[in-house]
Amino acid sequence: MPEPRWFRVLRVVGLTLLTMFTVVPLYVMVTSALKPLGAVRDRFQWLPEDLTFQPFMDMWSTIDLADYFINSAVVALGAALVSLTLAILAAYAVSRYRFRGRDGFRIVVLSTQMFPGILFLLPLYLIYATIGRYTGIELYGSQLGLIVTYLTFSLPFAIWMMVGYFDTIPRDLDEAALIDGASPVGALWRVVLPAARPGIAAVGIYAFMTAWGETLFASIMTDSDSRTLAVGLREYSTETSVYWNEVMAASLVVSIPVVIGFLALQRYLAQGLTAGAVK
């Protein structure tokens, strides 16, 4: 159908405005990361006069950025891997078996989004401290504690999305494997997982992003040895001033891995989210 003129005008105007809304903050972020400190402390300029990569060098020494980076990477990778594994197992059950409690699964997933983090932050901290006292497993202030915490944040939607992907894989495939003598776990491993590869990557990046960006629990559950980027980046602001160019440079470096991963896999992410919602 030919598009009416009003629609084409609306599209150009609307998309231009949305593009500006999206791009202007990103543009300010990138250009400010390339300005010398004097320039970001002056009145803002749209076209920077001199560009420098100095902030990208200096940002490592102003705060312990490398340490925070490593902590965040360890925590996010650990949480993503475990969350993904647990999600695959659980989603396989939900997708392939009928069992008691299966139908309540979607409600349970949605209701986990309802829990105010602030309500279970303090008790969780006390529970971790208690576990540490009795078993010697240090969960408070450690990377392990953050991994355990964060993996549960992404787990509900990770299962939700995995069920969506598994449902699109014909059951005949794994039933054929079962008839050929594979165990159910063998069928999952050899037949279902290879077919769900893009979905697995998408859920993995989602779980990674969740852990990479978490702030509330990181602000309480980390000490100076386990501090993550979410808390650490605030150290660029001192009582008297902020190293805005280094903040923007560090933000840029910190964002790039997740932005690339997310954009590469967004199609599959969207598929999984809506597939879970429609049924």
Place this chain on the structure above:
Amino acid sequence: MTSTAAPSPASTAAPPEPPARRRWSPSRRMLPYLLVAPALCFELLVHLLPMLGGLYMSLLELTQFYLRDWLNAPLAGVANFSFALDFNSAVGVTLLRSFAVTAGFSVLTVGLSWLLGVFAATLLQRSFRGRAVLRTLFLVPYALPVYTAAMIWKFLLDQDDGMVNATLGGLGLTDGQTFWLLGDNAFLATVATATWRLWPFAFLVLMAGMQSIPHDVYESATVDGAGLWQQFRSITLPMLRPVNQVLVLVLFLWTFNDFNVPYILFDKSVPNAANLLSIHIYNNSFITWNFGLGSAMSTLLLLFLLVVTAGYLAFTSRRMKDA
């Protein structure tokens, strides 16, 4: 995992079922529970158990004197709740105001994010040159870690050196000295920051939802002479209803519990106009060290969300059945 070789003694003892090569795999009845169990265990440990702990703490007189030995703190009954809801005292009044601010913030942010999302998804529904680029571009703010997104806005809105004041002042629209992060303006700053990061999520989900609407529905509507606006109202919106039901609920829950945006934008001194419930309870708990009171406030927040969610799901599900 399974082995067909060497029949084990047990299988010869009890011959017919189960078949020997299934011997070491759990029975079909147990397997789904075993597969779900690890995920469930972690959720119980990190979500359910602490939440029950939080509910219990709300009934304790858990001030700084009892923190070290919290299990032996004296019971306070509903004292924390009546204190939090005493609207004649400062505690009750600030909680009520924080609730109002949160409700306003949540409604505005969800509304704006949904409108922008559905607008962009509709404009990008038909293919044209540059569509793929724009689609990717619009998603970037959502892909950023939330603290970097808020950090960017904090810089944009900075009173002295920020882009917003420089531009508005340069154009002569304001004197270029507006305090965006203080006073009532802080509310706008919070909504703008949250919307900037959240609307791409609405866009992503709505776009996927629109793609699952079959093309021929639109084609037959065109044959029947329906204009684009009519098609949007009588095809797109109704077909998106199941997607919208979940999307709006999730956006609402996320914004109502939002902690990150005010935490990054304002550091320790959060203006009243941007004092969302999560940060209000957080600061309250760690300034006064009265965790009993803080837990009571969090419990009230949870109860409110529970009621709203249940009502919302009941209402929207009935409407979908009627349609």
